[in-house]
Amino acid sequence: MILDLIEFLRHRLKRVIQVCCIILALLAGFDALLLDKNKAHTAVEHLPGFWAVFGFTACVVIIFVSKWFGRLGITKQEDYYDQ
């Protein structure tokens, strides 16, 4: 059953990606237009789509900072400690 569902989605990958993009757009749109932001903790959160931008930026920052950190000499060959 699980396998059938995965195969079903994989065979319609383009459609899945389209649906995902629509969901993202709807979510950001809902945040910008309809959401009641009285529960926001800070002023910046009132910017439309703040958490969407935050999420994407966080992801990019984490990837690139970590890769940069790894290139400082942190990543080594697997047999490093055996030498």
Add this chain to the structure above:
Amino acid sequence: MINNLWLHPGLILMAGALILPLVKGRLFRPYLLLVPVLAFGAVLQMPQGVYGVFPFLEWDLTFGRVDRLSLVFAYIMTLMCIIGTLYSLHVDNPFEMAAAWIYVAGSLGVIFAGDFLVLFLFWEVMAFSSVFLVWFRRRPESLWAGFRYLMVHAAGGLVLLAGIALLYHATGDHGFHQLDVSRPTLPVYLILVGFILNAAVPPLHAWLPDAYGEATVSGAVFMCAFTTKTAVYALARGFAGMEILIPLGVVMALYGVVYAVLENDARRLLAYHIISQVGYMVAGVGIGTELAINGACAHAFAHILYKGLLFMGVGSVLYMTGKSRFTDLGGLYSRMPRAFVFTLIGGLSISAFPLFSGFVSKSMIVAAGFDDHLYWAAFLLTLASAGTFLHTGLKVPYFIWFGKNNCAKNTWEKAQDPPVHMQLAMGIAAFLCIFIGVHTPYLYDMLPYAAVYKPYTAYHITESLQILLFTALGFFVFLKKLTPKPVISLDMDWFYRMGGRVFLLGAQRGMDYLSTRAQQYLGEALPHRLNTFSQSGPARLSLLLIRPLWYLTGVTVKGPDGAEKRFTDTFNRSLFTIGSTAVFTIIMLMILLFFVT
């Protein structure tokens, strides 16, 4: 430890562990399940109060301080012990299971300890029993990782003991209560260091990925649940509101995320995310408000389940295929679909997806940070939660079950869903992860304080979904950047791995130098000088007396034919020299002896 009809659940596990090697045949597996169920039952019916107080020398030792804070931890730990044991039913080595139970008993001993002496006793029990869960993997690497784990914890234990001794000396009280965190003294700091080493706070954290990555399949499931969470309990009990824990917690949360990007081994990646998640709890303890402490406890509760589930999911891949590195796996969805679904549920829970357990626990801590106007901490913790989804929710499932198929033919053939008992254990944990997320009173009613928190508001759901889904967008956009490579990342364990080698080399070179110099001066130069001194001493003394007479009589003193040369030659040739040298040496020795004594 039966006192007022109170039975320590740790005692049940310890007794069970001692009998376990004697249980054989068909009784073995039912017995394996029975013991943790009995321990869980003991916690369920446990009333609050103080039990198990024993006088020992001049102290009263308290083995059973039962209140809401200890009960919530004891509940989840004994529950996880059942799930972990169910998952480990395939293990034929009774000593591995006995070690696991004694380890859990150690945690429960700490949870119920009413004073620092009992706490220290069980603290050490945990370290010395859990190391066997690493050693029983029986790889050479496991042996060394186990030794490193033991050394680090022994050192941490000593610091803790020093703190306890100094605190008792200063206050005369050995009770384990909230410490004075507004004006911390040296003993308080020492105890804090002992605790945060077990909580894996950088830079004292490297033992965790080092040991958990090398543990047995079922050993890692136990280890991921107990050591760090016991430390969180100890911090919540003794250090609530200690401000330094807030930055330390935030650093932990981010540190684990950064290393997870670089990690190629799935179990080490999960281990780094333990550091990250425990960072939320440590920060929660540092914030110290009722909501924050509740959040720390709730998150520890949820964490034990979802992290156990993740280690079970990835562990089942390791158990079936013998591989845990992403560069040896990939595309397994068709071979191990159930393990995929369970791991995904664990991933969604740790990522705090709405309707999963992390959503109702992690957000309490972040909300407590915002409420306390600690905006930097709250935003950075939110940033780390994007990283959690990026790795545990996306990278782990994607690169094991989808992505490029790196499986060797042998790996691919061996890959299939794990045995039923493993699936059942994962199923129970997965159910609880969702149940906690859906039915919040189950968890919230167990928390120590009555602080009200409502996770399911439109704003919070939209906020979380935006962060998570746009993180997912980033993941797929930069998928190539995240493709794992067969490398390792240096961490703080470098210092005691390579530090040992540097020390050895330094010691070797240093000793060589010392030895050469000692030979040169003590072995050769000094005896030679002493010899000359003893031999020519009498002649020189005589010369001192005779020389003025020669000068008076006008004899040639210096030069090859001088009186001095002739006198010395004659002196050296005569028998008198031997006797006089002996007498002179003895006199010199006696003078030396006189001055020394």
